[in-house]
Amino acid sequence: MTGSVEEFLTARRGTGRPLLVPYVTAGVTPDWTNIVRAYADAGADAVELGFPFSDPMLDGVTIQEAAGRAIAAGTTVRGILDEVATLDAGVPLIAMTYSNLVVQRSVAEFCAALAASGLRGLIVPDSPLEEAGELADAAADAGLDLVLLAAPSSSRARLREIAERSRGFVYALTRMGTTGERGEISEGAARLGRELKELTDRPVLFGFGVSSPARAAELAGHADGVVVASALMRRLLDGARPRELGAYVASLRRALDQGAR
Amino acid sequence: MTGSVEEFLTARRGTGRPLLVPYVTAGVTPDWTNIVRAYADAGADAVELGFPFSDPMLDGVTIQEAAGRAIAAGTTVRGILDEVATLDAGVPLIAMTYSNLVVQRSVAEFCAALAASGLRGLIVPDSPLEEAGELADAAADAGLDLVLLAAPSSSRARLREIAERSRGFVYALTRMGTTGERGEISEGAARLGRELKELTDRPVLFGFGVSSPARAAELAGHADGVVVASALMRRLLDGARPRELGAYVASLRRALDQGAR
Amino acid sequence: MGEMSWSGRQGVAVPPGARAMGDPGATGRFGGYGGRYVPESLIPACHEIEAAFRAAWGDPEFRGRLDTLLRVYAGRPTPLTPAWRLSRELGITLLLKREDLVHTGSHKINNVVGQALLAHRMGKERLLAETGAGQHGVATATAAALLGLKATVFMGERDIERQELNVLRMNVLGAEVVPVTTGSRTLKDACNEAMRHWVSSVDDSYYCVGSVMGPHPYPWMVREFQRVIGEEARAQCAAELPVGVPDYVVACVGGGSNAAGTFAGFAGTTARLVGVEAEGGAAATFGRAGVLHGFRSLVLQDEHGQVREAHSVAAGLDYPGIGPEHAHLRDGGRARYETVNDDEVVKALLRLARTEGIVAALESSHAVAWVIRAAGSGEIAPGSTVMLTLSGRGDKDIASIKELL
Amino acid sequence: MGEMSWSGRQGVAVPPGARAMGDPGATGRFGGYGGRYVPESLIPACHEIEAAFRAAWGDPEFRGRLDTLLRVYAGRPTPLTPAWRLSRELGITLLLKREDLVHTGSHKINNVVGQALLAHRMGKERLLAETGAGQHGVATATAAALLGLKATVFMGERDIERQELNVLRMNVLGAEVVPVTTGSRTLKDACNEAMRHWVSSVDDSYYCVGSVMGPHPYPWMVREFQRVIGEEARAQCAAELPVGVPDYVVACVGGGSNAAGTFAGFAGTTARLVGVEAEGGAAATFGRAGVLHGFRSLVLQDEHGQVREAHSVAAGLDYPGIGPEHAHLRDGGRARYETVNDDEVVKALLRLARTEGIVAALESSHAVAWVIRAAGSGEIAPGSTVMLTLSGRGDKDIASIKELL
Ligand SMILES: Cc1ncc(COP(=O)(O)O)c(C=O)c1O
């Protein structure tokens, strides 16, 4: 697999099918890399890889718990990168983590290490536009796509800037809240998707609260696809094996494909 | 028995023997009047009768407990007086109680009731010189001797006034403290006895902490006799019957008489 | 908030005002009440204290020292806070004199700093005190630490259980807390025990009485040390209120020290003075004349003259007597005394907490409860101004009202 | 007492002084620290708050209201109390800025009254807050009650156990206390949870941050609301001290709000500024640069960037970060940061209680412990003058130090 996240996703979008990006917390189980492979095999267009952090401010209980498990199991950035280096999933891998892990040495070093291991993108939810400048440069230098988040509360002016400065895709939050399955998709989600689509040609993906195949299909109708995290991680915490998680991703894939028809 | 406490005690003193005034809390047992009789039979020169009060500020634990028992058993001033009226002990009975019981209706009424029941004297430890004026008049009118207390802390001028205004005898406190057997007899006791004896011809009796026959004899050497309370009440609370209390008074009597020889 | 105007001009100098509550003279009599009903052994000490207090009170250096300590150490003057939201709900103007804000959390410190300075001046080494709610004990332990004196505090076993926090505070401050196991095991018995101990240690110990009670000069002296509450409040009202004087001046009454200090500042004005007692300890309402703890006053007692145990949710009001001057003010009609029950008190505490963010002591909440009731019934006319002394903060009571939430 | 002269001229007007700790501008940067590291969802709220604060802070009516509330409601100015006996023992002049005397018992109220007024002005209905020791939670519940707002307070389960009294106080004040069961179950996790809740309720809820932390404008705004401590103290020192300025200005540091407010008053003077952290939560000493709870600063973390749990006997100092401005002051050498251990702290609490009759909070006792150590070692030269901010009272800690007596 070559090319940037954005090139890859844009190409996939071109096939007319909504994009699907499932999430896994790196290190949450010893065989987590198998989960990545299972996602890819089940039709994921990219995989979001959570680098666990002790204080995940924007995560709900499910992903908090997954991160807690991974940290307790000794997961480190270095360890994840070593495993990623040997993992060829066939789709782009996008790191998602919090600023504190990114700034440890320097953002340039962090981005370079990610790229060297084969990661193609980066999401840092507590690094909004005004703090992302240096990071965006470092990511660009390393050849990583820095994905920015857009929220229902963002003004049109901010959305314009986010759409312009985001790389890979634009991560549209379905609602005001943390990750997690509970809570309604805000009415603003459709509006947010529409506005972003007006503002940019980049892929726009919805994330947060995509709790079922039906919900995924519905949301994909307002944008280019979805990111699914807590619904998968809850199943994993409840004991699901990579194969079962893959099957769930496949069911999401089917729902998206049918919804798009 | 006729005459005032003072006449009675002065006459007894004339026989050359130290005076002995044992104490009992009225109502502490159903047969408390037998204790009074046993005291008299054992050689008491007068008996101090405690009218129990809920808040006996100048009493130590032993007499507090005796008072508590008596009150719990339903003892009232009226009830005590009714029993006293039928009790001819052959020696003067002196009431000892706190101001609150004395002022209930009027001090005149209280004194008259005491006298009517045959009591001859009254001790009110929380009624010092400056508060005793009205009470002294009422007692005099009723024919009761109002006994005043003198303390080691009293100035010579106060002692003079106390000695002058006390009736029956002068109650000299052996020490600064409450009733009770514990605690040393203060060095000032001898001085206090001496000073009072210089100031008055009235009998001077020591009270507080007269905890043994030996102590009684020693103290009597500095004055005209002793009041013994806690040592008796402790025995009573420990289960002693009137006969045994009488025997203890007899032992005090013997010690005093021997000490005087 | 904000509907009621409030300039915030506080802490103004106290004007020398009408001193209607005056010197009770050598006999310490307030009408027929007061006096010095203590054993002869204590009479010299009472004389000595009276003489020392008269000298100190007339000595500008002593007054200056006391004043400095009250300001620089204890945090006076305390503000007069409008109860903005509760006032609106009740249709009156309710002003709170914030004794809850002084060091140690109640008005007791005003008195104790004064007495401790006096004891120090008299060369005493130890302070003795009785305590009910523990506030006076904490204040005494505090002043003892400040002046390098020892402190021994007598406290009923029942109060020790109810006010554990304050017991621990006294321990932390280095004071010895002596549990009193006699009688009702509350304040009344702690007073007896403190008196007994005082008799035997009067040479080096000073008995620091916690309210306007005890033998002369205590009721007078404690009122004088608490007068600062009323004088500050009077000056603050003068500066803040259109008419200068409130219609009502209200305070809770246990022994009656916060009320006496408050009333002293307003006795010479047109304000109606109201003392509020706990229903289960309402000596002014249900008491008869008697003698307890060294003074003559109204006392809760049975028909035979045995003193009753008081019962109140507020340990500091669990006292069967009332300061002698209050009995006198009642007889003369200058002040009136009302009662409220435990239930009203707890409700009042919660209501003030939730309308004003002020958690008052259960004792102080008695005054609040009466104002709520009287404003509700129209007894306090709509539009009236009420100055209420909030004698202390409720932290000490939180554990005991927990179950009632 | 009395060897040290003290005129008692307190509460003087605060002079407009050198404002060395200034406005961090639109980006909220203190050198390399600070910023606004929050999810995009919260950015509009942060902008809105910054704009509202800038407008309010420049609005005399808002300032007047805040000033009135601080004085008439919260009990400001607080006195500057000479620690007479401890000073003599240590051979220095130790002055205590008495934040323990303000309403609710700690400096937290200064900030909260300010933020609550701001939230009210912004039309918000609810205050959200995190709390460690519970003091900030109590202050928030208090201000919410005062202004008729709702309050939801997030508190770690471990702190709920340690500071039960404060939980009950919040309940009495009508606030909802939400136990936080994640992570170390202390302040850090309560912050995370408050942030998460804020994201989902940002329309009607205002996040009332409890220290100089969080995204811009909080660290700056909270310091400005706490500046009153330093400015009062500065004016009081000017009025009382021969040289006008103390040699040392010392405060404990959890997030760092009482220290920041104190330092702000003295930054433009020659005083040496010392922040004292708990050994087990000493981000300024043992931390590395990182990003936590929305700001960049020094953070206790392992080699991999996972944030460590702080450990201190003082719940309010159990925080693995430090306000960004402190990190900047440290880097620039304008302030230094020291650590003391739990044992020294408990000893210091008892020593102050027994020499001055002041039971300080465990948090505040950190500052006292350092002064005792530094005066003992000669690091603070004999004869020096030390101004120490006593951030709060120790009543909340009494139960937890019980075993240590
Ligand atoms: C807060 C508070 N208020 C009132 C009282 C009652 O005392 P007084 O009637 O003397 O003011 C107490 C007594 O402990 C108290 O702690």
Ligand SMILES: Cc1ncc(COP(=O)(O)O)c(C=O)c1O
């Ligand atoms: C009394 C007291 N002091 C200090 C602190 C620490 O906070 P900061 O460093 O923000 O002043 C706290 C926090 O709860 C506290 O309660």
